[in-house]
Amino acid sequence: VAQNFTANVLLAVGAVPSMTVAPEEIADFAGSAQGLLVNLGTFDRERRKATERAVETVRREKLPWLLDPVFIDRVPQRLSFTRVLLGRGVAALRLNRAEFAALAGSQPTRHSVAAFAHEHGVVVGLSGETDIVTDGDRFAAIANGHPLMAKVTAMGCAVSAVATACLALEPDAWRATAAALAIAGVAGEIAAARAEGPGSFAVAILDAFHNLDGDSLMTRARVDYQA
């Protein structure tokens, strides 16, 4: 479901996406990429196999990878696979509050999210009304975004894809993930100002991702490092 919109978001921000789920060829793709996004939306045996090969390849090549554990709060197989993947060098995890609660066994608070990040050596990017990004030590609360973002399918996946693109450029995974969530939130606000509903919003956010520059981002981002 998510692939078309996600690919267009990546093109809009200047990245070059390759989408594949075929175990036969995923190692070739992953090996020639600069970063890997593993998204568990639509998950089956073939995709599990493809994921394991891709993760193996990027670890060997020392490339960053991000995990978006879609709907692990609803499907037990995805939750158990997420636990397996957590031990394989994932740089960042992007998920919502229900997914975090399923994975960590407790509701997300500043403390529980930081503790989880610390324990697993992973950056957590938690989406919500205010997004939270932490590596266990450093902390950012990002208060951008718009309710229409929840009315477009694959928006979360697209944010994860932007974060993966940032990981490919910025070796500090906490900075990369925080930047991506700020970019997405600001693009969402710009798009909402022009939209008349979720259809025109989805179009406008692609334009906003493409046209956003550093100055606009710094002016509009509402990031709190103390919260």
Added chain:
Amino acid sequence: VAQNFTANVLLAVGAVPSMTVAPEEIADFAGSAQGLLVNLGTFDRERRKATERAVETVRREKLPWLLDPVFIDRVPQRLSFTRVLLGRGVAALRLNRAEFAALAGSQPTRHSVAAFAHEHGVVVGLSGETDIVTDGDRFAAIANGHPLMAKVTAMGCAVSAVATACLALEPDAWRATAAALAIAGVAGEIAAARAEGPGSFAVAILDAFHNLDGDSLMTRARVDYQA
């Protein structure tokens, strides 16, 4: 093909879509839903298995489900599987004239559609220039819609998805299906008034689905219960 647009239509009308085709996990999804749409577009062994599990689950949970037998007029395997599914408690069938003719063995007329609905204990929602919705006893002819609806892929699937969302809220499947076809037709008219072609139409109908309220619907719907 249809999933992205269909998911966005469901989000636009206020529903929460989950799309999956994986036999391993479909029972978990179907069991936690309020209604199930079975769409035969892109059909293979895996999807057939997933469909059977999902239908079994929703029957056990007494949840409504709708069948959209895409292209049964062109692919014999889909037609025979549709015959199997008809005996499994389907609440409503949404299809076009060619698909009805393939299934019923006769062209759709008011009489033949009502007879089919009666015989199979199913609501039939027949799309055409004028849509027909009948449970064999009650009848509605809905004269809304716009030709651009046929120029956007997955529009029929999206209408079926809206009907499934209505079935989740309204226990009378005839009323639910008729409401959905009226909603879709009115949204199509609103969108066509703003569109300059099929691209802007697809965007505008998502906005229209999202913004449509009961008053606009009642004012614009052209439903004839006697025709």
Added chain:
Amino acid sequence: VAQNFTANVLLAVGAVPSMTVAPEEIADFAGSAQGLLVNLGTFDRERRKATERAVETVRREKLPWLLDPVFIDRVPQRLSFTRVLLGRGVAALRLNRAEFAALAGSQPTRHSVAAFAHEHGVVVGLSGETDIVTDGDRFAAIANGHPLMAKVTAMGCAVSAVATACLALEPDAWRATAAALAIAGVAGEIAAARAEGPGSFAVAILDAFHNLDGDSLMTRARVDYQA
């Protein structure tokens, strides 16, 4: 990834798309079509089997088919399958410069492209800043298009789909392919004039494909047969 946008482009130009990847039913679809597009994006064993059945069917029915060998420069299995398919009566090949180089073993020049077309008895439609279409004897250089076309996923696939639709109507594969590339380039220019980024561009090009008429096409197309 490509299917939704590609289907909408085909509907916009007046064609009737059927998308399927299921080996069980692809022969039924291919046999009732007027042309076949084989796109190697997302490629696995099932799709290879489906492709072989579809090609067999269209050859038997003497229907034209076009090959879009997506990413053969990155995935060896796709390259070797492309070599197999070249011997099976393909009418036209649409690809970019990197894909041509991988297949032909040399950079694309007017000479190397013509030699390849001649050797394999196939029309080559080579996308680039200026598109080249040749059957080995005749030559067209098409200088339409816009950089935003590279910022929308599946744009190349959509152009291939338009070329397949043209092959279904025009028995001369060189004329059909050249017409399709001119149509796509002109539609891209019209769309770019209205777009504010890749999101609105993707919408506007669907409108442009739908609204383009022969006069506008002939006025705007920049085709050089001597270059």
